[in-house]
Amino acid sequence: MGRRILQQRAGKGTQNFRSPKHKKRGEVKHIPLTGDKIVTGKVVKFIHEGGRGVPIALMEYDNGKKSLWLPPEGIFIGDTFQIGNKTEIAIGNTMTLKNIPEGTLVYNIEIQPGDGGKMIRASGSTATIMTRTERGVQVLFPSGKRKTFNQMSRATIGVVAGGGRTTKPYLKASAKMFQVRTKATIWPVITKSGMNANSHPFGGGRKKRAGKSTTTNRNAPPGRKVGMIAARQSGRKTR
Known part of the structure; x- marks a missing residue:
């Protein structure tokens, strides 16, 4: 088994990612x-x-x-x-x-x-x-x-x-935070390379790059199966 990354915890439906239905x-x-x-x-x-x-x-x-x-x-x-x-x-x-x-x-x-x-x-x-x-x-x-x-x-x-x-701006980050919390939405959304190493396989390090190949095997374990899964090709096409 691989690491329990952010997407896995959100898909499981734990309390942080569950809609507060008691407020309906x-x-x-x-x-x-x-x-x-x-x-x-x-x-x-x-x-x-x-x-x-x-x-x-x-x-x-x-x-x-x-x-x-x-x-x-x-x-x-x-x-x-x-x-x-x-x-x-x-x-x-x-x-x-x-x-x-x-x-x-x-x-x-x-x-x-x-x-x-x-x-x-x-x-x-x-x-x-x-x-x-x-x-x-x-x-x-x-x-x-x-x-x-x-x-x-x-x-x-x-x-x-x-x-x-939707035309009214969010003047503070806390206003945006409380608004998305009622919708059970992940926020803020950042790039995968900007995450911590325990949140995504492409995270960690000082560079804004994956640090490894972004193509992944079809039979990769959970927590590593991210990026271009079973890609037929990567990079620019050759004529």
Whole structure:
């Protein structure tokens, strides 16, 4: 057995690399509905959740139930929104994709009808309804990719709140440290040759170089199997 390097400890999921789930407020998804019933919800308050860049809204519905909701930009406490298969075309309303006009901005799209919303949930993100085909409704993602969804999948109209979050600079290293700690992310990220000798085979020494060949055998032991594993060639290609 080789050394237990940083990547091995992170993959095992020890406490330093585990997401603090005890700080989560609960599931944030569309409420389940059946038939053509329309439910009206009111924003009671906004809640902050550690590790999430989007503020969460606590919704109270006319049927007496409460749930957490992913709010859009430009809403306030006390605003009301509708949820159903077919509602008014307004920011914050949730409805099926087949009833949303082309060119509308949507977010929190369900991959399968009834899963509560899986796609386009990051702060400031939004997708565009493009066209309808025999397979379903085609949606344009922020990356430029197009994906076809079931026409009965639901989505919320608007843009996810918290869009300007990433433009604010980190004035201190401690602010960055506490932010990534809630996401269970390794930070700071440095080169492998800049690590200590006990953290990576390429670490240690005074030079910023590996000090050994970066190609590794396929049958290398754990802790040494890093770099170009079973590389067919290394260096510049010859014509």
